[in-house]
Amino acid sequence: MSVKTADKSGDTAMNNAVLRKTPMISLVVPCFNEESAIKLLYEETLNVLEKGEGITDLEFIFVDDGSKDATLEELRKYAALDSRVRYLSFSRNFGKEAALFAGLSEAAGDFVVTLDADLQDPPSLIPDMLNTVRSNEYDCAATRRVTRKGEPLIRSFFARCFYYLMAKLADVEVVDGARDFRLMSRVYVDAILALKERNRFSKGIFPWIGFKTKWFEYENRERSAGETKWSFWKLVIYAFNGIIAFSSKPLAIASVFGILIFLASLILIAIIVIRKATGHVVNVDGWASTTCIILLTSGIQLFSVGVLGQYIAKTYTEVKHRPHYIIREAS
Ligand code: UDP
Ligand code: MG
Numbered sequence: 001m002s003v004k005t006a007d008k009s010g011d012t013a014m015n016n017a018v019l020r021k022t023p024m025i026s027l028v029v030p031c032f033n034e035e036s037a038i039k040l041l042y043e044e045t046l047n048v049l050e051k052g053e054g055i056t057d058l059e060f061i062f063v064d065d066g067s068k069d070a071t072l073e074e075l076r077k078y079a080a081l082d083s084r085v086r087y088l089s090f091s092r093n094f095g096k097e098a099a100l101f102a103g104l105s106e107a108a109g110d111f112v113v114t115l116d117a118d119l120q121d122p123p124s125l126i127p128d129m130l131n132t133v134r135s136n137e138y139d140c141a142a143t144r145r146v147t148r149k150g151e152p153l154i155r156s157f158f159a160r161c162f163y164y165l166m167a168k169l170a171d172v173e174v175v176d177g178a179r180d181f182r183l184m185s186r187v188y189v190d191a192i193l194a195l196k197e198r199n200r201f202s203k204g205i206f207p208w209i210g211f212k213t214k215w216f217e218y219e220n221r222e223r224s225a226g227e228t229k230w231s232f233w234k235l236v237i238y239a240f241n242g243i244i245a246f247s248s249k250p251l252a253i254a255s256v257f258g259i260l261i262f263l264a265s266l267i268l269i270a271i272i273v274i275r276k277a278t279g280h281v282v283n284v285d286g287w288a289s290t291t292c293i294i295l296l297t298s299g300i301q302l303f304s305v306g307v308l309g310q311y312i313a314k315t316y317t318e319v320k321h322r323p324h325y326i327i328r329e330a331s
Pocket of ligand 1: 029
């Protein structure tokens with residue numbers, strides 16, 4: 001059993017890429033309980049790239065993100081069948097972001113594609129994406145879904161709310177419907193790998209590193225097999241992490257609440273003093289309004305402490321410098 005951490009530098013991959021004459025494509029596929037999807041993905045991708053385009057210099061890097069089903073057995077099988085298939089298997093589920101980071105760290109290609117195992121990211125787009133980036137005019141070919149057909153309405157609604165909030169709060173532009181399905185040049189991948197943060201939010205990292213990106217649009221597709229790995233709550237937490245990772249505006253909002261309440265209290269004090277001075281009887285029946293004010297202010301205080309706590313918690317996980325993932329087995 002080998003324990004390998006994410007702090008491997010991208011240098012080796014870059015050197016390998018430079019030494020090779022014909023450009024090589026790495027396909028990075030995060031897999032969490034995808035036993036039935038791997039075969040379909042492998043076959044369709046080869047169909048498009050090898051049969052369709054005659055591209056043979058490629059490698060698959062499957063990252064088994066602590067699957068509980070037979071994903072690892074499938075990967076072992078394909079690695080034994082085809083030397084271009086490599087895999088990493090995590091010691092537990094570290095999440096898709098960690099799986100993508102591991103795959104990118106391992107990828108040796110001059111061009112690297114990240115795509116989901118479930119064929120929701122159509123490999124048929126790869127040739128066009130490759131031509132775009134090979135032309136040197138762009139460093140990355142990215143994709144976005146233009147429809148959310150087949151997705152539960154409530155999920156689409158919250159997804160829209162998330163993108164709206166991100167647009168208002170985040171310091172980077174997060175594109176609505178953007179997928180993690182991308183084809184990237186070597187410099188682009190190395191730039192991503194240079195960002196070593198633990199709380200990874202790719203949808204923010206991509207725009208943050210910059211470079212020239214061309215967008216490809218496509219209609220949403222149903223999963224080839226299996227079911228989505230994202231529960232509603234997993235998505236909510238993911239959305240909060242994204243906002244905290246790329247914006248400090250929630251802290252400013254908490255401060256604004258504090259200032260507004262302070263100003264309101266000054267006005268109220270002034271009113272009470274004036275009423276007293278002008279001989280008005282103080283209303284002793286004010287318990288209901290007092291309780292409401294206490295509840296309101298303590299609610300806002302707890303909210304603000306919570307916001308602050310989120311940033312401190314993220315800082316805590318960053319300073320611990322734990323590896324992004326732990327590999328239990330690799331091909
Ligand atoms: N995935 C992963 N780790 C996780 C959750 C998902 O590696 O903890 C992988 C999953 O196997 C798939 C991709 O991430 O290849 C996207 O997941 P999914 O299709 O479930 O998400 P959706 O398309 O429904 O947003
Ligand atoms: Mg999917």
